[in-house]
Amino acid sequence: MPEEGMEDNKGREERPKWNNKAEYLLTCIGFAVGLGNVWRFPYLCQIYGGGAFLIPYLIALVFQGLPLLYLELAIGQRLRMGSIGVWSSISPYLGGVGVASMVVSFCVSLFYNTIVAWVLWYLFNSFQDPLPWSQCPLNHNNTGYVKECVESTPVNYFWYRQTLNITPNMETSGSLQWWLVVSLATAWSIVYICFIRGIETIGKAVYVTATFPYLVLTIFLVRALTLPGSSEGLIYLFTPDWEILKNPQVWLDAATQIFFSLSVAFGGLISFSSYNSQKNNCERDAVLVGVINSATSIYASIPIFAILGFKAHTNYVTCLNGNILALTNEFDISDMNITVENYEQWFDSLNGTHPSRVSDLNLKTCDLQTFLDQSASGTGLAFIVFTEAVISMPGSQVWAVLFFIMLFSLGLSSMFGNLEGVLTPLHDLKLVPKWMPNELFTALICLVSFLVALIFTMGSGNYWLEVFNSYVGSVPLLIIAFFEIIAVAYIYGIGRFSDDLEFMTGHRPNIFWKGCWLVISPLMLFVVLVAYVAVQAQTHPTYPAWNPDYVNFPDTEVLPYPDWVFAICVLLSSVPVISIPLVAIYRLICCMSGRHSKGSLHNDPNIYANEGYVVES
Amino acid sequence: MLVRILVLLYLAGAPALAQTLCQPNASNGCRVRISIKTALGNQAYEWNENEMFLFRATMAFAMRRYYKTETYNVDNIIMCNQTLRVSFWFVVTSPENSTMLIPKADVEKAVRMSRHRINNAFLLTDRTLEFLGIHPTLAAPVNPDTPPWLIVFGVVIGAVFAGIIALLVSSLLQKRRKEKGMMEDGQDEEDRQMKGVENDNVLDGIYNRGFTDDDRFTKL
Numbered sequence: 001m002p003e004e005g006m007e008d009n010k011g012r013e014e015r016p017k018w019n020n021k022a023e024y025l026l027t028c029i030g031f032a033v034g035l036g037n038v039w040r041f042p043y044l045c046q047i048y049g050g051g052a053f054l055i056p057y058l059i060a061l062v063f064q065g066l067p068l069l070y071l072e073l074a075i076g077q078r079l080r081m082g083s084i085g086v087w088s089s090i091s092p093y094l095g096g097v098g099v100a101s102m103v104v105s106f107c108v109s110l111f112y113n114t115i116v117a118w119v120l121w122y123l124f125n126s127f128q129d130p131l132p133w134s135q136c137p138l139n140h141n142n143t144g145y146v147k148e149c150v151e152s153t154p155v156n157y158f159w160y161r162q163t164l165n166i167t168p169n170m171e172t173s174g175s176l177q178w179w180l181v182v183s184l185a186t187a188w189s190i191v192y193i194c195f196i197r198g199i200e201t202i203g204k205a206v207y208v209t210a211t212f213p214y215l216v217l218t219i220f221l222v223r224a225l226t227l228p229g230s231s232e233g234l235i236y237l238f239t240p241d242w243e244i245l246k247n248p249q250v251w252l253d254a255a256t257q258i259f260f261s262l263s264v265a266f267g268g269l270i271s272f273s274s275y276n277s278q279k280n281n282c283e284r285d286a287v288l289v290g291v292i293n294s295a296t297s298i299y300a301s302i303p304i305f306a307i308l309g310f311k312a313h314t315n316y317v318t319c320l321n322g323n324i325l326a327l328t329n330e331f332d333i334s335d336m337n338i339t340v341e342n343y344e345q346w347f348d349s350l351n352g353t354h355p356s357r358v359s360d361l362n363l364k365t366c367d368l369q370t371f372l373d374q375s376a377s378g379t380g381l382a383f384i385v386f387t388e389a390v391i392s393m394p395g396s397q398v399w400a401v402l403f404f405i406m407l408f409s410l411g412l413s414s415m416f417g418n419l420e421g422v423l424t425p426l427h428d429l430k431l432v433p434k435w436m437p438n439e440l441f442t443a444l445i446c447l448v449s450f451l452v453a454l455i456f457t458m459g460s461g462n463y464w465l466e467v468f469n470s471y472v473g474s475v476p477l478l479i480i481a482f483f484e485i486i487a488v489a490y491i492y493g494i495g496r497f498s499d500d501l502e503f504m505t506g507h508r509p510n511i512f513w514k515g516c517w518l519v520i521s522p523l524m525l526f527v528v529l530v531a532y533v534a535v536q537a538q539t540h541p542t543y544p545a546w547n548p549d550y551v552n553f554p555d556t557e558v559l560p561y562p563d564w565v566f567a568i569c570v571l572l573s574s575v576p577v578i579s580i581p582l583v584a585i586y587r588l589i590c591c592m593s594g595r596h597s598k599g600s601l602h603n604d605p606n607i608y609a610n611e612g613y614v615v616e617s
Numbered sequence: 618m619l620v621r622i623l624v625l626l627y628l629a630g631a632p633a634l635a636q637t638l639c640q641p642n643a644s645n646g647c648r649v650r651i652s653i654k655t656a657l658g659n660q661a662y663e664w665n666e667n668e669m670f671l672f673r674a675t676m677a678f679a680m681r682r683y684y685k686t687e688t689y690n691v692d693n694i695i696m697c698n699q700t701l702r703v704s705f706w707f708v709v710t711s712p713e714n715s716t717m718l719i720p721k722a723d724v725e726k727a728v729r730m731s732r733h734r735i736n737n738a739f740l741l742t743d744r745t746l747e748f749l750g751i752h753p754t755l756a757a758p759v760n761p762d763t764p765p766w767l768i769v770f771g772v773v774i775g776a777v778f779a780g781i782i783a784l785l786v787s788s789l790l791q792k793r794r795k796e797k798g799m800m801e802d803g804q805d806e807e808d809r810q811m812k813g814v815e816n817d818n819v820l821d822g823i824y825n826r827g828f829t830d831d832d833r834f835t836k837l
Contacts, residue, residue: 336654
């Protein structure tokens with residue numbers, strides 16, 4: 001964001017710069033590497049045949065992710081403006097693309113920071129012994145444990161009741177949960193302090209937030225590999241199932257995962273690269289960021305699955321021990337004669353001699369595969385599955401604290417990009433009053449976001465967050481990216497773009513990049529967009545509700561969205577992208593009525609660059 | 618002579634009588650189940666007659682403690698039906714009348730009162746020394762006055778606000794210093810022009826050496 005510098009008489013403000021290249025790269029990597037790398041990619045890997053999923057994933061990265069990434073970084077660096085300014089420069093009719101990016105960034109930052117607030121809440125609660133999610137609380141008259149907790153698990157109870165205090169359905173809004181409001185305020189305050197001086201403070205913060213997750217992942221990796229059952233988890237994760245590649249859903253999910261994982265179309269990457277000097281090799285930057293993002297996903301899935309394997313093993317042993325105890329008590333066998341190893345033989349012999357007594361015991365079938373199949377992604381993975389695994393690890397508090405600080409760093413560095421995608425376009429649009437210092441403006445934006453995000457701290461907040469996540473953070477981004485690539489490849493012109501790239505990086509883009517920008521990437525994006533919308537439209541959308549009075553509790557009750565909620569979903573998907581045609585029509589009207597459009601094409605804002613005089617070096 | 622016969626009969630019959638008092642599923646009997654290997658692993662001791670004796674002594678102690686008398690003795694605790702599990706039944710007879718059994722409810726209360734001592738005598742816990750029918754006491758959760766998470770939250774939010782105020786104040790001071798620096802003119806102007814500096818910010822771009830304002834220095 002423009003600093004406190006005084007303007008010269010031409011009204012141009014000096015654009016801030018990155019302190020060094022490392023800060024810029026770490027910020028972009030931090031933006032791209034987010035919570036999805038840790039809790040979405042391993043899940044997809046697991047359900048889509050392990051190692052085989054890497055094939056569509058890497059294909060999508062090379063042909064769709066990297067070209068889009070390179071395009072955004074190059075455009076931002078060349079035109080040196082935020083998303084609105086950049087797209088208005090390319091064509092005044094396309095200013096809507098920038099507006100759409102800004103709106104999507106704003107909506108995403110609302111719910112994303114709420115997830116960060118949940119992480120903070122769990123982090124604050126990790127400093128106690130025993131961990132609050134390891135045991136059920138007592139009920140009112142201290143005669144037993146709380147019924148809801150006994151029927152589900154302590155981990156589920158802590159998440160659904162003591163954290164979210166979730167309502168049974170979306171119509172019941174519940175009230176604001178004060179502890180979540182407090183956590184949300186903390187999250188927004190931390191975001192604000194990192195944004196106070198713009199990229200100066202962000203650049204310092206990313207040294208920690210972008211590197212700390214890798215440290216924690218390595219620690220977890222080393223620890224997880226020493227736990228029993230970790231190898232089963234890893235084998236389960238990476239065993240390739242080549243048949244799965246015939247399923248088109250896999251390719252769709254791989255493409256969408258790469259797309260959302262790289263955080264393109266938010267406008268944040270354009271803003272970050274606009275603070276670079278023009279002579280910077282953005283091609284190398286793009287390839288670096290893309291490769292590191294995918295490598296992080298793969299690297300993160302190893303400790304995650306080792307720990308999930310450990311959890312499955314622990315559950316399996318607990319299940320078996322329950323059966324062993326039942327058999328031992330029923331047949332008065334000496335203590336510890338039946339062990340996990342010889343359980344099968346004992347069971348067979350006892351079942352052969354006393355089948356009726358054995359069947360009366362209602363022993364559970366304990367199958368390791370079933371426990372391994374209990375996969376989860378998203379908040380379920382972090383707040384339910386992983387917290388359960390952490391309880392069984394010796395020294396639980398340390399692992400819980402490390403895990404949640406890692407999630408916090410991942411979320412915070414992604415928030416930088418989200419909020420940057422909102423602030424920079426507002427500055428470029430000159431919507432900030434002159435008398436307002438930047439710190440105050442940033443504070444205002446953070447305050448407004450905090451107040452709007454309070455809807456996610458209500459009882460039904462989690463349901464609303466899922467709505468935002470599914471409808472704002474998906475289709476609009478695909479549409480924006482599609483328009484971006486069409487704008488640059490066809491409206492701006494690939495020739496002109498190649499000239500710009502030659503100016504910036506020193507060489508023209510090779511046939512691979514050109515082919516992708518012109519044909520492959522738009523085609524892939526279009527196919528993904530159509531397929532995604534088609535898949536969504538096939539089923540009437542439903543959501544899993546946590547209802548203690550449900551017949552099959554603790555299973556979640558699958559409820560359809562009420563009509564008014566469905567209308568909001570459609571609005572959320574369409575309002576960001578409606579600005580694209582709206583701005584185009586507005587400019588057309590302005591043009592036709594003979595007035596000049598406001599967004600003048602200034603391709604070269606730097607008036608001191610005398611290109612007639614080139615220093616040969 | 619007759620007295621001797623009666624005494625002999627009584628001595629012979631007493632154990633038999635005791636056995637009939639203690640029956641599995643007796644209405645006033647309690648079943649106990651012990652899992653030593655589960656609790657102690659490698660350091661498990663063997664369950665033998667001595668341990669049985671200790672159990673009877675502990676139960677007598679529990680009864681004494683509950684009734685606040687000193688009349689209970691090891692003989693009042695009768696055990697039977699021991700299995701390999703290890704599990705057995707026991708009944709408690711009244712010290713006054715050895716054929717009368719103490720009701721199960723009272724025995725349960727006595728056990729509940731001294732549960733902790735009984736467990737410790739055997740190095741076991743509520744789960745590994747089970748009195749079937751007497752539920753283990755639920756561990757009362759520790760409820761600190763201030764929830765620990767509030768303390769952590771207070772530390773974090775205090776640090777963040779302190780940081781915000783510090784950064785805002787230093788920005789303000791920096792601005793004031795810059796404004797004062799603007800007042801000084803002139804001697805640096807030539808240098809600034811040479812380096813393409815304006816308003817204390819180094820400008821981007823290639824300085825065009827073809828254009829210098831050196832008229833000032835070449836004035837006649």
